[in-house]
Amino acid sequence: MDDDIGSGGTAAVRLIRGTPLTEAVDTADPRAWTAFDVGVRQILRYGHALLPDGDRTAVLRSGTADAAAPRTEASPRQPATDRSGRLRRWATARFRRPAGSPGQDARARLALALCHPDGRVREAALDGTAEHPVLLPLLVIRTGDWATPVRERARRLLGERLDVEAAVALAPLILRVGRRERGAFGLELLDSVLRRAPRERLLPLHTHTGRTVRRFAFRLAIEEGLLSPGELARRAAWDDDAVVQGLCADAALAAMTDGDDWDEVLEPLLDARSPRARSAGVTALRRAGRPERAVEFLIDRSALVRACARYVVRRHGTDPLPWYRERCADPADPTVPPGAVIGLAECGERVDAELLWPLLAHPAPVVRARVVAGLRTLDATDVARLLPLLDDPAPGVVRETTAALLPFAGTLPSGLLTAHLSIERPRPVRVAAFRLLDARGGVVGLRAAVALLDDPDDKLRAWAGQSVQCWHPGADTPRGDAEVGELLNRARHLFSDYVLQRRKWEAGLSG
Incomplete structure (x- = not known):
């Protein structure tokens, strides 16, 4: 342990x-x-x-x-x-x-x-x-x-x-010891004692700070039927552990029948903060006979919830793709939902990229970021049109642009990216430029990393040092390049004498 x-x-x-x-x-x-x-x-x-x-x-x-x-x-x-x-x-x-x-x-x-x-x-x-x-x-x-x-x-x-009071107090330790090779006895004893306990004595375990304790307590409560479907739905909405969310949401929905009050279960799940609980509630809309309400979740911030909403809408006989296209048709509309942009990419075709390109000029940063992510999803990346977005004032847009350009790092202009490493640039821009130069590798990547070894940004400087230590000459690195030897000498403090000599030997340089 x-x-x-x-x-x-x-x-x-x-x-x-x-x-x-x-x-x-x-x-x-x-x-x-x-x-x-x-x-x-x-x-x-x-x-x-x-x-x-x-x-x-x-x-x-x-x-x-x-x-x-x-x-x-x-x-x-x-x-x-x-x-x-x-x-x-x-x-x-x-x-x-x-x-x-x-x-x-x-x-x-x-x-x-x-x-x-x-x-x-x-x-x-x-x-x-x-x-x-x-x-x-x-x-x-x-x-x-x-x-x-x-x-x-x-x-x-x-x-x-071990009585009920002691079992509740010792449950965290018993569960911890239970992971050991000979710890099964404690788990079995704890289970048998708590199954005989009154419902109110187990409530402290439902709000315990330890996730393992809450998982054990809710599994026990579900098996013994100690919580109503409404209570389970509320627990799924409140708890921050994905396992507990899944346990309670699934148990709440499994306990429902056609004649029950679905609002007591659906409302907490649909209003939950966690995507796991919301997706369970959206999927249950079809069983509850309310598939039309799934439309509002087509633009949810979670990809899982959007996928569940599309499933329910399709089973109801509606194709969500025209709905998404309609929401993204007007690039001048300031109310374009960010979820509609990425949702169009998730279920659309490559021709739908023509609807997304005009939205790169949208005033909302979150919309621009989702547009870049959507273009990458549709495999419609245009390097020349995306490269200027590295200077976007929104860090989220810069991050999405970097992710879209990484597969093309070897074709990007190294001079432009090197200029973006300047200390005068915003930090997100400098990080993006170094990510792209580091992904390119070779002499260009080594040059960029060595240039940042004295950078005032602690994280960027540490990242550059790790990049230098992991550097190896690539197939496009000229053997015997004097610049490589000079750069490695500037980073001598990062290597032992043997490793430095080895790197130079790999690059075709003498010791």
Whole structure:
């Protein structure tokens, strides 16, 4: 798992030094617990330098751990063979101190013992979680332990103690541990407990900040029929996770019958911000017997929603192509919908490009950008007519123009593009020019990248450095070109001596 071992090790050191558990570990964060579990073992095995000076000296100089604490049956006397062994036995002895002993919080000692490298210590510490509910997260982690005795005992204890309230609180951690090789038990137990829970007890999981938790909770609610179609539709419209949107929208529509009130489901979906939810609502218009309403979504900002709207309109017997052509027929119309422009390209033919070219002069930047995107979709790119748009004041238009010209980068005038790299140009124009020169490659691309190595724009300078490091001579690069050698020498700081020599050798230059 992707745990932050560094923060977990820091928490372990703080506990060993006497910091209370609730101050050293963020008990509400499942990532903090899994990181703590790994960090304790790392510290007890390798982290001698992180211990307090007195403790470290006692451990490293003593032959056994008996000087630090009395021996117990669970920690018999054994000869110390290395520093790690002495440290583990010293720590084990500290964990066995009576609860009233000074210097360390009882919960902190128990937490360290539950993560101890020795499986016997972990197993013996499991029963202590009954007196300290705050340590239930570590009991959850131990249900996936690699040691069978520890794992089986932890599973039995968790099965006895996991009620609905604890299951809701521990759900994020159980789902996180459930991704491990031996984590299936926790998932099955969580599922069985929550299926018996009242509906209102599960509501906090529906608004949890973790996407994994919300996905699990909504799958459970859908299978148990805990939410009405209207509630599912509203969840699909509100949630920002695409998986949850799909789950709730599909479940809401599947639960509808011909006699139900479709407005309760359709309105939230059609008004949703996410394209996934809106597309589900548009597709359901046909089943609801309202295909005529899909027309207003033919100009939606999302390509997915426009495609669903065209499907519904066609099934209703209407061809959307004439509708799109009518909306784009007047280039002087200031109300031309941007969605109509790109929609025409998505379902039109190459001859429809003649309707789009006049719209390049439209006053709305979003319309001009969609025109360029539409021409690229129709494969009707005219380099000579699009090249002046690199100077368009709208960054969106410049980006779309660059995307349309990239396949023709090798034929573009290098002098014009190099001039666009000037610091006086707007940043979108400079980025577009470098993208095109970099795509061209060869000496032209290397020259442009080296010219930007001292640029005041941090991102552009870093991009130029990466371009130089990835440069290789192409088939059209003259072998032995002195300019290539000069450019590589100017970028010497980006290469090791060997790589620089290798690049020159590839270009036909001597070292």
